[in-house]
Amino acid sequence: MMDIMLSLKDVNRATLARQHLLRRHDGTAADVVHRLAGLQAQEPRPPYLGVWTRLAGFERAELHEALHAGALVRASLHRGTLHLVTAADFAAFRPVLAPVLDAAARRFPDLDPAPVVAAAERMLAERPHTFNELRPRLAAEFPGAYDRALGYAVRMMTPLVMVPTEDRWSFPRDPAFALPGVEQDPRPGVEHLVERYLAAFGPATAADAQAWSGLGGLKPVLKGMRERLEVLTDETGRELYDLPGAPRPGGDAPAPVRFLPDFDNLMLGHADRTRVLAEEHRAAVVTKNLRVRATYLVDGFVAGTWQVKRSGKKAKLLVTPFAGHPLDPLEEEGLALLAFAEPDAASYTLEAAS
Structure with a gap:
């Protein structure tokens, strides 16, 4: 197909459209999770906030109930990190991402993970376990092995899902893990994963798809799919791939203020994040210990960070702008x-950090 050149704002608006950040999706929480090919879920609350900012009329109970029904699961997937995905996507994605997870498990060269995984599966067949429960049992069977290595190997190489509870954000600090009861489906394969990535994050380079998934070697995969993809270029001349007919509303499309939680997909879905985050602001968002701070978007780009401060019944949204801009446009959305994040507070305010 003929090359099309996209400006930075064209790429920005296309990505925001896929992420339901130009207009909230009118559907279900499971729809949004599926459309995004999963949400980063290192901590329990951020996925709820990530769905809230993308779904019209979202209420906490909907996501909570979907987790308890098993329609959505929280498990280790892309990049070996925790994600919230549909059960069907867990079954389809995990076989494709197995090399990433297996390689992570082998970071401890003195440990043979296969018998450890077999032992853990035997224990987990009895009942769900927290890793604080599982590690001592494994250590007793594998004396002399580093207990953290035992737990890490199991976490990466065994298809586990977290067991939801009645906690506000559906998971406690020390969650139990269980065998998922979902058969892995090897049929979709890597091309399916790439297509789902482009649907949620495109237009994108092979390096972007690799950064999101943790899989290497995707450049030849995308080249092999070239005949059924659109080939575009950005302002720097880089080749971008996209799905034919996928939303690209143009750089002049209005982009409302949006608040994104810690570890949001938008911050982690590309090798080159400049489509949403200027390079000079990267260090303010991604910390040295790899925490990704909560951010907010103004005109489609990250304009600052935010955090919730709670004092008794008073809840405050403290924003830290990267450059001077009025707070009025942030107030309604913020x-x-x-109110969603702190439903039991009696008062709510928004302030700029001094």
Whole structure:
């Protein structure tokens, strides 16, 4: 197909459209999770906030109930990190991502993970375990092995899902893990994963798809799919791939203020994050210990970070702008987010950090 050149704002608006950040999706929480090919879920609350900012009329109970029904699961997937995905996507994605997870498990060269995984599966067949329960049992069977290595090997190489509870954000600090009861489906394969990535994050390079998934070697995969993809270029001349007919509303499309949680997909879905995050602001968002701070978007780009401060019944959204801009445009969306995140507070305010 003929090359099309996209400006930075064209790429930005296309990505925001796929992420339901130009207009909230009118559907279900499971729809949003599926459309995004999973949400980063290192901590329990951020996926709820990530769905809230993308779904019209979202209420916490909907996601909570979907987790308890098993329609959605929280498990280790892309890049070996925790994600919230549909059960069907867990079954389809995990076989494709197995090399990433297996390689992570082998970071401890003195440990043979196969018998450890077999022992853990035997124990987990009895009942769900927290890793604080599982590690001592494994250590007793594998004396002399580093207990953290035992737990890590199991976490990466065994298809596990977290067991939801009645906690506000559906998981406690020390969650139990269980065998998922979902058969892995090897049929979709890597091309299916790439297509799902482009649907949620495109237009994108092979390096972007690799950064999101953790899989290497995707450049020849995308080249092999070239005949059924659109081939575009950005302002720097880089080749971008996209799905034919996927939304690309143009750089002049209006982009409303949006608040994104810690570890949001938008911050982690590309090798080159400049489509949403200027390079000079990267260090303010991604910390040295690899925490990805909560951010907010103004005109489609990250304009600052935010955090919730709670004092008794008072909840405050404290924003840290990267450059001077009025707070008025942030107030409606920010206070709505705060009311969702802190439903038992009696008052809500938005302030700029001094």
